[in-house]
Amino acid sequence: MRIVTASEMYAIDRYTIEQIGMCEQSLMENAGQAVARILFERISPSQRVAVLAGAGNNGGDGVVIARMLKSRGYTVDLWHIPPREKIRGAAQKALEIYENCGYETKSYIENEGLFFQQLESYDVIIDALLGIGVKGAIRAPYNEMINEINKLEKAVVYAIDVPSGISADGGEVETAVCADMTMTIQYPKLSAYTFPTADYYGELVVVDIGIPPRSLEHHAAFRQVWMKEDVIRTLPTRKRSAHKGTHGKGVVVGGSRNMTGAVMLAAKAALRSGAGLLTMAIPDAIYDAVASWIPETMYLPCSSKNGYFAGDINFINLDIDAIAIGPGMGRTEGTKQAVQAALREDVPVVLDADALFFWNEYVSLVKKRTSPTIVTPHPGEMARMLGTSIGAIENDRFHVSRQFAIDYGVYVVLKGPYTIVATPDGKQYINTTGNPALAKGGSGDVLAGIILAFLMQHRSIETALSNAVWVHGKAADLLVQTGHSPFDVLATDVIDAIPRVLFQLGEEKR
Template sequence: MQVVTKNEMYAIDREAMQLGLHGEMLMENAGQAVTAKLISRLSKKNDRILVVIGKGNNGGDGFVIARMLKSYGYVTDVWLAVKKEDITGDAEKAMHVYERSGYEVNSIIEKGLKAFQSALANCTHVIDTLLGIGMKDPLRSPYKEMISLINAEKNKYIIAIDLPSGILANGGHFTEAIRADETIAIHHPKISAFTYPSRHYYGEVHVVNIGIPPLISERVNEKRYVWTAEKVMRTFPERSPTAHKGDHGKGLLIGGSKTMSGAIVMSAKAALRSGSGLLTIAIPEDVSIPVASEVIEAMYLPCASKDGQFSGELQQADDMQIEAIAVGPGMGRNEGSRNIIKQLLEKDVPLLIDADGLYHLAGMVDRLKARTAPTIVTPHEGEMARLLGISPKEVNTNRFQLSRKFAMTYSCYVVLKGPFTICTTPSGDQYINPTGNASLAKGGSGDVLTGIMLSLIMQHSSLQAAISNAVFVHGRVADELVAAKHSSIDVIASDLIHALPHVYRLITQHSL
C-alpha cells in the first residue's frame, strides 16, 4: 500500500488522464469502488444515509456514491454545501447524471441549516464528501457549521471519503474537522492518515482501487509504503533443517550499567527469542555477574568499568567474528560510553545505535558519512530532535520529511519510533509500520526492539526487510497482548519478550 502527499496524488491523477483515463471516468470509478465497500455493511431496511457534498472533485465522488446507493435501493439523501451553479467541471457532470436519474439535491444555501440539522437527526450514517485534498484555507461558512453539526451527532456512524473534511492531506488541520468513524481513501491513503493529530479524525482506514495503473504510482519520486503482514510473511527467512547456530548470526550487544542493567537484559533476551545463533554481551565488568545470571544463553565480554559504567575501551572485540553490533541500551552517558561509540563508528560491520548511543551520536553525526558498513539509528521523537538540533514538536510535525532527509544526508537507515513508526532507507524509501499501541509507551520497550532488530538483521538477506519486520513484530506483539489478556496500561516490556514466540509462530505458519 503506497502512501502519497497531496501533490503526488495530483501528479498521479494527471498522468492517468494523459493516459486516457479522463477525470469523469476516475470519478465514476471512485464512486463505484466506494459504494461496493459501503454496501457490504449497510442495511436497506434500517439505515438512512445522508451524503454531504462540497463543490470540488471529492463532492463529485459523493454524487456518484449517492446515485449508486439509491439505485441499489438504499434510503439516501444528498445535501449540498453550495449553490448548484457553483459546481463545475467533472463534479458538475456527476451532479447532472444524479439529477437526470430522477434524484433530488438539497442545497443548504437554499434550505438553511435548520433543515439540514433536521435531516441529520433522522439519518443513521453520514458520508462526508465536503472537502478533499485540495483544501488550503481555513473552514468557511457553511462548511464550518455543517461539520460542527455532524460532529455533534454522537449516535451517527460517519464515513469520510478519501480524508475527513477539514484535514489537510499532508497533515494537520486549521480549526474543526470531521471526526470520522471510518475513512475510505481513494486509490492511495494520504500522509495525514499516518501522522498525529490528524489520525485521530480518520477512524478506521480502508483503501479502494480506482483503476489507475500501478506503473503511474511507481513514478512518484518519494516512495512510501505501509509494511503489511503479507510483506512480513513473504520476506521472513525460513530455517533449513540442516542449519547450525553459526548460520543464524553472531551478534554483539553493547550496553548496561550499574543503574540500568535491566535494559541490556531485555535486549539480550529479545535477541535470543528472535533467533540469534550466537550472542555476545559486552557490559561493564562491575555489573557482568548479575546480568549473566539473568541471561544464561549468551556469551560475555566484560569491559573495564568506572563507577558502574564503561571506562572507554571495548577489549577483545576486534578478535571476534561479529556479523552485527547493537549498542546503547542502558550504557549511560559518561565519557567512557562516548568513546565506545567513536570506536564503533570506525568498524566495518553493520551497526545499530539506540538509546544512550544516540545521545552520544548527537555530537558526531558527521562521522556516519564515512562509514562503509550499514548504520541503523532508532530514535524516538526526542532523540531525533537532539540529533537534528530542533524541538520534538518540529519532529512530530515533519516526521516523514525529516527522517528521509537525515537518512539520505548521512547514508543510514532511520527508524523513527512512535505511532506508525517510519523506517527509512539511505536512498529515501520509507516503510510505515501499522502495528503497535499505547502499551509500548513505557521504559524498556525500545530495548526489546533493539534486541529483535539485531537478531533479524543477521538472518535476513535484505536489511530493509529485516528492519521493517522487526518493527512490525514488536508492534504486533503489543497488539496481541492487548487483544488477549492485557490493557494498554498494564503491559510491561518483559511481557513483550514472553509473547514473542506466539507472533513468530503466526509468521512461520503464514497466519498473521
C-alpha cells in the same frame, strides 16, 4: 500498499488523465461506484442516509455514491453545500447524470435551518465535503457543519478520501470530521499515518479505482505500508543443516549500574528472535548482576568508572556480524568512546538510546563507514539529533526521517505510532502493528534486540528492520488480545510474546 502526499495524488491524477488517457469523469465514476459497493455491505436500505457534497471532485464522488445508493432503493438525501455555479468539470457532469436519473438534490443555500434541523434524523452521514485540497482554517459554512456532525450521537459517519478538515499531508487540526470509517481513494494519504490527524479517520479502507501503477511510479516517492504478507514473504526459513553460527554472531553493548535491565532486555529479545550467538559487552561493575540472569549469552566485561563504561571497547578478539549499542549505557564520555569503537567495526551497527546522545560528535565517522549504520530514535531523540523541537518532528515525520537517512547515509527507524523505516536511498516503510501498551520503559530496548537478530538473518537491511518493527508491534497486539490491557504490559511480556508471533508467521509461511 503505497502512501502519497496531496501534491503527488494530484500529479498522479493528471498523468492518468493526460498521458494514460483515462478521462476524469470515468475516474470519478469508478471512485463513487467502488465506495458504494462497500457501503452496500455496511448500511441497511432502511436507514436514512445524507450525502454531503462539496464543490470539488470529492463532492462529485459523493454525487455518484448517492446515485448508486438510490438506484438500490436506499433512502438518500443529497445535500449540495456550495452554490450551483461553483460546481464545475467532472463534478458538474456527475450532478447532471444524477438529475437525469430523476433524482432530486437538496440545496444548503437558503435552506440552512432545514439542513441543521434534519441532520439529527439521519442514521448515516457520508462526508464528501472538502477532500484533500484543504489549506488553512475551515471557513463557514463548513466549520459549523462539521461541528454539528461531530455532535451527532446515533449517526455513523463515513468520510470519502480524507475526513473533511484534515490536511492530506498531516499537521495540526482545528476543525475536522471525526469519521467512523474513511474510504480513501486509490492510495492512503500521509495524514492517515501521522497524529493527531490519524485519530479522525476511524477505520481506514483503501478503495482501488483502477489507476495504473505507471502513474504512481512516475510521480510519488516510495512509501510503502509493510503488511503481514510482506513479513511472511521475506521472513527467513531455517535449513535443517543450520548451526549456531549460521544465524549470526552479535554483540549487545550497554548497561550501567543504574540501568542493568535495558541491556538484558535487548539481549533476551535478540535471543528470542533467532540470534545464533550473542555476546553482551557490559561494564565490569555490573557483571555479577547481569550474568546470573541470562545464561545463554557470552560476556565481555569492560572497564568501568562509577558503574559506567570507562572508555574504548576492544572488539579485536570477537568474531562479529552485527552490533547493537546504547541500551542503558548512560550519557558519559565512556559511552561516546564506546560508540566510536563500535562504529570503527566493519559490520552493521545499531545505534540506540544513549548511543544517540552524542550523535553530532561522531557524524563524520558515520559518513565514512562502508557498512550499514542504523539509528533508532524516538521523536525526542530525533529532535535532539537535529537541534529542533519534538513538535517539529511529529508534524513532519515522513520528510524528517527520509531526509535524515539520505543526508547521513543511514537507516532510520523513527519510533512511535506508525513507526517509519527510512533508507539511505529515500525509501520508506510504515508499520501498522503495535498499540499503547508499548508506551512504557524497556520497549525500545526490546526492539533493539529484535533488530540486531534480524539484521543477521535477513538478506536486506530494510527487510530486516521492517520485519523487526512489525514483530515487535504484533507481540504487543497479541498481548492485549489475550488477557492483557494496554496498562499492564511489561517489556518482558513483549519478549515472551515473540515466540507466538514467529510461530504464527511460520505456520502461515508453509
